[in-house]
Amino acid sequence: MSVDFIPNLSSSEPGEVEEKFASCDTGNIISAFLSSRDTRPPVLPKELDFKAIFQAPIALPSWLTEEDINYYAGKFNQTGFTGGLNYYRALDLNWELTAAWTGVQIKVPVKFIVGDLDITYNLPGAKEYINGGLKKEVPNLKEVVVMEGVAHFLNQEKPEQISAHIVDFIRKF
Secondary structure, eight states: OOGGGSOOTTOOSOOHHHHHHHTSOHHHHHHHHHHOOOOSOOOOOTTSOHHHHSSSOOOOOTTOOHHHHHHHHHHHHHHOSHHHHHHHHTHHHHHHHTGGGTTOOOOSOEEEEEETTOTGGGSTTHHHIIIIIHHHHOTTEEEEEEETTOOSOHHHHSHHHHHHHHHHHHHTO
């Protein structure tokens, strides 16, 4: 989402984007975000008609049920989207608050697992960093696993494979 579209960082009050989300079916919004396979960052320009995007229900992937969507939609209907959006509103602040840990290495053994369709994996420079530069920050990085055909919710999309990776990693100790 473009930063200029979510400007009220210092407020917990809903902004423009929340108003636009409120005009749409929450279940359709949740379905669209959870089942997306678009590896580009989500950008929702101000002039975009959200109702047109989130109008029709989306065919859910096998790992995501209507019951799941109803659960998440019910929670977002209670709380709104402000909390989640505030994470993105505060990205610069998060960097400032964690500045004291810049350069500190993670020294415990690590197995890093990511989906090849995850938006964060496809941000400019992320693949190169994960497959090369991460080792400098995490010197005890044992393995990087890039799962094919998997997006951001890998523990839901491929639970058996994720569990096997975790068990395999733990057994090495």
